[in-house]
Amino acid sequence: ACGGNNNNSSNSGGNVSGNAGGNGEKITINIGHGGAESTAQQVGCLAMEEYLENTGRFTVNVYPNNSMGSDDELCQMVQNGSIEMCLANSVIVNYVPDTAVYDMYFTFDDIDAVKDKYSNNGEFIKTIGEKYTDVGIHLAGFSIHGFRDVTANKAITSPEDLAGLTFRVQQNEYHILGWESLGATPTPFAFNELYTALQQGTVDAQENPIELIYSQKFYEQQSYITLTNHQQQVQQWLVNDALYQSLSEEDRTLLDEGIQAGCDAATEYALSQEAEWTQEIQDYGCTIVELTDEQRQAFVDRIQPQWDAIKATVDPAVYEAYLA
Amino acid sequence: MRVLRWMDKHFEEVLMSVTLIGVVVFMAVHVFFRYVLKSPLSWTEECTRYLFIWFTFSGIGYGIKNASHIRVNIIESFWPQVTRVFVWIQDIVTLSFLVYMIPAGLGALDYFYSNGITSPGMRMPSWILYFSLFFGLIMGVIRMIQRIILRVTKRDITDKEADAT
Amino acid sequence: MIGIIFLVFVVFLALGVPIAFSVGWTSLVPYLMDSGFTADSEFVFRTMVNGLDSYVLLAIPLFMLSSSIMAASGMSDRLFNFFAYFFGERPAGMPIAVVITCLFYGAICGSGPATVAAIGTMCIPLLVRLGYDKDFVTAMTAVSGGLGVIIPPSIPYITYGLATGASVGDLFIAGFAPGILIAICLIAYVMYYIRHHDTSGLRIKEEADALKAMGFGKVFRRGFFALFAPVIILGGIYTGICSPTEAACISVVYALLVGVFAYRTIRFKELVSCLIDTAKTATPVMLILCCCTVFGRILNILNVPQTLAEIVTSNIDSKILVLLAINIFLLFTGMVMDTVPAILILAPIFWPIVQSYGVGAVHFGIIMSVNLAIGFVTPPIGTNLFVAQSLTGTPIARIAKNALPFIGMFLIALMLITYIPQISEFLPALLSTK
Numbered sequence: 044a045c046g047g048n049n050n051n052s053s054n055s056g057g058n059v060s061g062n063a064g065g066n067g068e069k070i071t072i073n074i075g076h077g078g079a080e081s082t083a084q085q086v087g088c089l090a091m092e093e094y095l096e097n098t099g100r101f102t103v104n105v106y107p108n109n110s111m112g113s114d115d116e117l118c119q120m121v122q123n124g125s126i127e128m129c130l131a132n133s134v135i136v137n138y139v140p141d142t143a144v145y146d147m148y149f150t151f152d153d154i155d156a157v158k159d160k161y162s163n164n165g166e167f168i169k170t171i172g173e174k175y176t177d178v179g180i181h182l183a184g185f186s187i188h189g190f191r192d193v194t195a196n197k198a199i200t201s202p203e204d205l206a207g208l209t210f211r212v213q214q215n216e217y218h219i220l221g222w223e224s225l226g227a228t229p230t231p232f233a234f235n236e237l238y239t240a241l242q243q244g245t246v247d248a249q250e251n252p253i254e255l256i257y258s259q260k261f262y263e264q265q266s267y268i269t270l271t272n273h274q275q276q277v278q279q280w281l282v283n284d285a286l287y288q289s290l291s292e293e294d295r296t297l298l299d300e301g302i303q304a305g306c307d308a309a310t311e312y313a314l315s316q317e318a319e320w321t322q323e324i325q326d327y328g329c330t331i332v333e334l335t336d337e338q339r340q341a342f343v344d345r346i347q348p349q350w351d352a353i354k355a356t357v358d359p360a361v362y363e364a365y366l367a
Numbered sequence: 368m369r370v371l372r373w374m375d376k377h378f379e380e381v382l383m384s385v386t387l388i389g390v391v392v393f394m395a396v397h398v399f400f401r402y403v404l405k406s407p408l409s410w411t412e413e414c415t416r417y418l419f420i421w422f423t424f425s426g427i428g429y430g431i432k433n434a435s436h437i438r439v440n441i442i443e444s445f446w447p448q449v450t451r452v453f454v455w456i457q458d459i460v461t462l463s464f465l466v467y468m469i470p471a472g473l474g475a476l477d478y479f480y481s482n483g484i485t486s487p488g489m490r491m492p493s494w495i496l497y498f499s500l501f502f503g504l505i506m507g508v509i510r511m512i513q514r515i516i517l518r519v520t521k522r523d524i525t526d527k528e529a530d531a532t
Numbered sequence: 533m534i535g536i537i538f539l540v541f542v543v544f545l546a547l548g549v550p551i552a553f554s555v556g557w558t559s560l561v562p563y564l565m566d567s568g569f570t571a572d573s574e575f576v577f578r579t580m581v582n583g584l585d586s587y588v589l590l591a592i593p594l595f596m597l598s599s600s601i602m603a604a605s606g607m608s609d610r611l612f613n614f615f616a617y618f619f620g621e622r623p624a625g626m627p628i629a630v631v632i633t634c635l636f637y638g639a640i641c642g643s644g645p646a647t648v649a650a651i652g653t654m655c656i657p658l659l660v661r662l663g664y665d666k667d668f669v670t671a672m673t674a675v676s677g678g679l680g681v682i683i684p685p686s687i688p689y690i691t692y693g694l695a696t697g698a699s700v701g702d703l704f705i706a707g708f709a710p711g712i713l714i715a716i717c718l719i720a721y722v723m724y725y726i727r728h729h730d731t732s733g734l735r736i737k738e739e740a741d742a743l744k745a746m747g748f749g750k751v752f753r754r755g756f757f758a759l760f761a762p763v764i765i766l767g768g769i770y771t772g773i774c775s776p777t778e779a780a781c782i783s784v785v786y787a788l789l790v791g792v793f794a795y796r797t798i799r800f801k802e803l804v805s806c807l808i809d810t811a812k813t814a815t816p817v818m819l820i821l822c823c824c825t826v827f828g829r830i831l832n833i834l835n836v837p838q839t840l841a842e843i844v845t846s847n848i849d850s851k852i853l854v855l856l857a858i859n860i861f862l863l864f865t866g867m868v869m870d871t872v873p874a875i876l877i878l879a880p881i882f883w884p885i886v887q888s889y890g891v892g893a894v895h896f897g898i899i900m901s902v903n904l905a906i907g908f909v910t911p912p913i914g915t916n917l918f919v920a921q922s923l924t925g926t927p928i929a930r931i932a933k934n935a936l937p938f939i940g941m942f943l944i945a946l947m948l949i950t951y952i953p954q955i956s957e958f959l960p961a962l963l964s965t966k
């Protein structure tokens with residue numbers, strides 16, 4: 044969910060409409076996502092576009108800025124075939140309930156562990172992938188965009204620091220439960236009013252990846268960013284399953300490779316930019332707080348209710364594969 | 368018959384008033400719980416949005432009944448004599464849009480119903496939300512047919528209003 | 533394809549088909565021409581619903597409802613008396629009090645026509661009774677009502693924020709300075725007009741004396757709840773009690789409390805008619821809005837805004853020229869189209885263009901709103917004109933003619949606002965530095 048609006052004129056190449064021109068046998072891939080043009084999502088999609096169009100078999104149109112619809116709508120559209128592909132994060136839980144495991148806070152200690160878990164060759168992606176296929180979506184890959192962190196007007200070094208803070212979260216029951224467990228007062232709040240709400244103090248704190256804290260300028264209104272790293276920020280690359288199954292063996296391989304190229308490019312860009320963005324945020328005068336191992340453990344100790352709730356709803360096989 | 372006549376007059380008005388009051392009440396509750404009680408509710412925001420969507424689509428038929436849908440009547444204001452013809456074109460274009468969208472609505476409803484998709488906040492089945500537009504389309508068609516019949520039988524009261532605006 | 537889309541759109545509009553259904557059919561054109569097109573009729577159906585699924589939007593019917601309740605409860609009269617108390621005894625004083633009442637009423641009401649209705653109902657008959665020229669007073673009130681949308685809260689700002697992603701909160705802060713500037717321009721003309729007209733026949737003395745006799749204390753007490761309303765509504769936003777959307781709800785609750793308990797003018801019957809009134813005006817606007825969301829997405833799929841921006845930027849170098857052209861285009865649009873649909877259709881198209889010339893989102897939002905506020909009083913479609921006509925029975929053409937000098941002053945303010953971005957930008961900048 045991103046309200047970016049930087050409609051640069053330098054969009055993806057000459058995309059007109061669906062099956063324009065006489066190349067009937069070429070496969071058109073429309074891909075939508077919520078990032079602005081400057082984000083890793085867009086970088087990844089453009090890398091995929093380049094790879095696929097060079098094969099001569101595909102035409103790719105990229106629609107950033109939620110211009111085709113909100114994250115939620117994009118998932119619906121991929122599911123019923125209105126568009127071929129999209130990137131999605133936690134909203135997918137409305138369509139694939141087993142993906143609630145992604146919402147388990149404090150599962151990963153560092154980014155390498157995240158990369159490992161979400162790698163295409165891992166056991167987990169095979170298990171969870173079937174759940175996507177069941178609802179008509181092909182899970183083609185993941186790109187890793189760092190961790191989600193907490194911004195507030197004070198350092199959040201212990202769960203006690205969260206007490207009494209009106210804390211903006213996404214409309215997601217596990218996120219709400221998670222922050223309740225940690226001692227905050229979570230409230231869902233419209234993303235496009237969040238900046239003003241932080242400015243006026245309607246909400247006191249919020250959580251997002253550095254990528255969004257930077258692009259939405261939340262750091263201008265918050266004096267501290269605490270690197271809680273409570274949740275990994277991962278984009279799922281989704282393809283309409285009927286389309287995917289209808290492709291020839293060779294085309295499917297090409298598409299897999301193209302998506303992999305996109306995932307890699309997005310991951311690399313996101314993680315390499317993170318340091319630069321963090322620096323700029325610090326230069327603005329916002330303090331970055333890192334947690335010691337003990338401090339982080341205090342949070343981990345309180346998250347159990349959230350894990351229990353998720354464990355109760357998902358397929359045990361998925362749960363085990365995720366924590367394995 | 369009495370019931371039907373009352374419904375004809377007030378059905379949409381009641382529906383829209385109730386949903387609008389619902390929006391005010393639930394939003395006030397939302398702010399109260401967040402700001403005063405410091406324990407925000409997670410479902411009220413979504414609830415107001417959905418009531419508002421029902422409110423809007425309940426207005427499709429009502430707007431047709433009252434000829435209060437906003438339009439650009441620049442030509443009619445210069446040459447009022449064309450109104451008689453234009454009204455038919457306007458009604459046919461409107462009616463055909465409403466009718467054309469009904470199967471699309473069925474398709475969408477089927478999608479949300481058969482996939483069992485629910486809303487993130489209240490866990491309400493999503494088809495209930497999308498049914499609002501479907502309902503609006505049906506009411507629009509009914510009101511439009513009613514209006515055309517009244518015009519043909521020269522009993523249309525809204526034509527005068529339409530001429531005036 | 534794009535040519536046919538716009539042809540269908542313009543022909544349906546010209547035939548007087550309701551805007552919502554014109555836009556609806558237009559959105560289906562690409563799919564009807566090419567069944568492989570991404571956006572099929574089911575897409576249109578779903579997007580119509582999803583396009584309304586935004587918390588920010590709720591502010592529009594709520595602000596309409598609160599305007600309706602405030603008008604029924606008589607807040608505007610008490611406000612006017614308060615300002616007339618200060619200026620009432622001089623010839624230019626009474627009309628100036630009307631403009632200032634509009635300015636102030638703008639801070640509690642989100643809509644232009646509602647401002648005209650609320651202020652005009654009481655002020656026009658009063659000023660005519662006092663001997664002012666009826667046409668002059670009617671035109672002045674119709675134009676001053678435009679302040680209702682420039683001073684926050686404002687429905688056009690909400691719509692613009694929705695269409696472009698600009699911060700509604702920032703727009704709400706930014707609108708004050710341009711609003712006051714416009715009010716000053718209008719007041720300047722009022723003073724000029726009064727100086728050049730015979731004022732010996734005015735019977736303002738009794739009215740002013742009556743107000744003076746009441747004493748400041750009583751006038752202030754009577755006007756208190758109206759004067760206090762902006763503190764509640766805007767204060768709610770700026771002190772962090774609520775978001776701009778929720779401020780609309782607060783204003784409904786406040787108007788109800790004042791109308792029911794303080795003024796005792798609102799009973800169940802009045803409330804019901806306010807609700808029906810709001811439903812009648814709000815639902816057609818919202819329906820246009822959801823159809824425009826669909827249309828906007830389809831234009832995006834066809835890459836229209838980007839292509840248009842490229843054509844403009846590669847042909848015109850001068851920012852001054854582009855802004856002038858857009859201003860003229862918007863003024864003409866304002867003549868034939870209402871504010872909300874105009875913003876919904878045009879903001880997503882113009883915003884990428886002006887953005888590449890370095891115009892800020894908030895600044896452009898103010899420019900668009902001022903342009904379209906002028907459209908409120910230009911025939912053939914001028915909502916404020918219709919309201920003023922319904923209040924006084926003065927023919928539209930006569931109101932419009934008398935409004936010309938006021939429109940001229942509005943245009944001067946528009947030029948200043950367009951070419952001096954600081955007017956719109958200094959307040960948000962001031963407040964955003966912690």
Ligand code: NA
Nearest residue numbers: 638680683685
């Ligand atoms: Na206002």
Ligand code: NA
Nearest residue numbers: 866867907913
């Ligand atoms: Na006009």
